[in-house]
Amino acid sequence: MAYILNCFVLGEDPLEKVFQFILDTSKIQTIGLLKDAIITNLKLNVAAKEVKLWKVDFPLIGIDEDRKLNLINKCTNVNINISDELGGVELQTLSMSNIEFVTQQNQQHAHIIVQLPTAVYYQYNQSKIISMSNSTWNDFHGLFNCLKQLFGLRGSMLDYDFIIANKRADFAVSKENFIKFIEDNKNSSDNPVRIIDAKGPQMTYVEILDSLPTPSKLGEPEKWNNINCNKAVCLNHRPPSASSAVPVSLYCPIFGTFEDRCEEDPERDDNIFTYKFCLEMAKFYSKEEYRRETANRLLSAYLDHKVEPIILPGNRSTDGTVSTNELYREINIEYKNESCSTNSCAHLENCGYYLTFCSKQENTDTNMPCILVNIAGPTFAVYGAVLSSTAIVDPLTPIFHLIWLKNNEKMMLALSRTFRALRLSLQDLDNYYENVPKTHHRLYPLFPDWRLDLNTLYKVRINSQYGNYLLWKATLQSNNTVDWLIYVKAVQKKYYSLEVHEYLVDTGNAPIILNTVEWPGGWLLVYMECLENHVTLNKITHNLDNNERDSLRNEIIRVVRILHDKNLVHGDLREGNILVGRDNEKDSGFDVKLIDFEWSGPVNTARYSHFMNHIAINWPEGAEDGKLVMKEHDIAMLEQTFRETNLLTN
16 A cells, blocks of 8 residues: 655754655565665665654644744754654554554645754865764774765874864764764854864964964064965954954954943043053153053053963063953053054054963853953054954054043043943953853854743854854744744844834835844844745846746835835845745745845935945945935846846846
8 A cells, every 4th residue: 555655854844845755565564664765765875774763643734823833943953852742653663564654634744754863064174064974883993984985085093183163073082972072062064073184284273373473473564464364363354354254242242332332421530540541651661661560550550450461381471461360361451662663563463462362262162352452652452352263353442642632622532431441341351251151152153042021031042154244044942942043133223224124024025023132332133034945036036937037026126116105215126135935825926025224214314335335336326325325226226136137038
């Protein structure tokens, strides 16, 4: 007898990834043969004994949105208890005779869950990332033989290093401890175990840092450029290619708070310190150490923290550091007697010291936020530094003159505000390092949890970043371990139009906003639904016939007209800001959603950025830096997008 089985793989969306398998019991008479047939159908590279099949019976069609979401959350969690949460019964018997399938009565139900063995993702040099089941090997000799077949490795395991999250795997442990080490470091397709040639030029980031010259040598511009111009060891914007797409204020809110405080008025003690410090720093000193000692003494009293040189390995020492203990550094100050007194740049040398701090943090979970202060003669600047996969350093202030100008209140007030921000932010760093938050993965920011109600708290765990955009795919994890995929977009609050976004959500033409969080530094975090079945416009048009092109073009025009009829404009209707998914329930056959509303808003209010990209983008006539966005601009840009994506058939 033949049965139609609705099957899906645990970890995948059962509503989207379900597949049908025809079971002919006259040919497939054992569970082992059924496993073999399903493995062949899925083109999997696993043995039948590694796969588990679970008999289930729950509807996939005709359920409400809440049940859909709950079902997706459960089925995409590979660690779920299938028996308890999904009513599954493992198919363990050899014969099929006692298995009663319910497919004939429940054609719209799920029948089989395919549970694959746990796997580890590996990558050799720049090869594609390959997952391999942990059950295919029993010892490290067996592991290496498997990896030889996958990647063509030669020699022995000693010829290679296995690196994950900048940490080297230790093979002097058991298989269980090795797998635990890999899992603890969040192994995934985005974070594979990297296999590198032990005798080759590649090293872990920590090993690279340990091999760097001294900070004073790194302070020489030519030396820094030679080291940082190809594969950057520090993303401090020197040279411009060594820049991070994600600012330090998103990795650590203390830096955003610092920037916000620079807009707040100082207090009397801040003004007095500013006056005294300017008078002392504007003096000439015969030696750098005299300037350093004077500044450290004044700063220690003002900050209520000891600012002093600390000894580092190699008989090196900093100029002035605030430390919580031997492990964490909160502020590091680099002095130069005058801006032109040495061949070493204060900023580059300070970055060098931060790299030295980072080299000692291999086994910590923090992004290691640290404030870097440069004082060269009577000049002063503040930077924020964090450790991601690479150290990132961003300026938090302009360069100030430490000269008392009694007739220039604007400049003196800005300087006093900055000192106040420094004092208060140091207190924030004290609190941070007293209870270091465990970073899910240093590569990504640590975004705040979302409390849905009194009983439900969602923890936000970043899974991946979308290119170089401030957009991340994340997982919401609640108290009952239900997972929910979302997108998190970071925008500058004063520029982003929630009005336009929310209006298009109401019309069904923008991703649903789940939550918004104001973040220090003027940021707004927008938590929104994850549209996994939609792609950008340019990725769908090449597969369409002329009728489909016409339908899609008209649907996009309809959506933009909805916006314009409300007297709202978008401002950037390029192909990447138009998402398209197929939807057979709509007359057009397509579901269109607009994204990115930084330049959107009401007509006669919405404006373009002051720093538009006029080099790579051909903007409509009249679309200029800081000018108003017009409906005509949207229409002209949309027509240009249609031409570039071949949606115009004539």
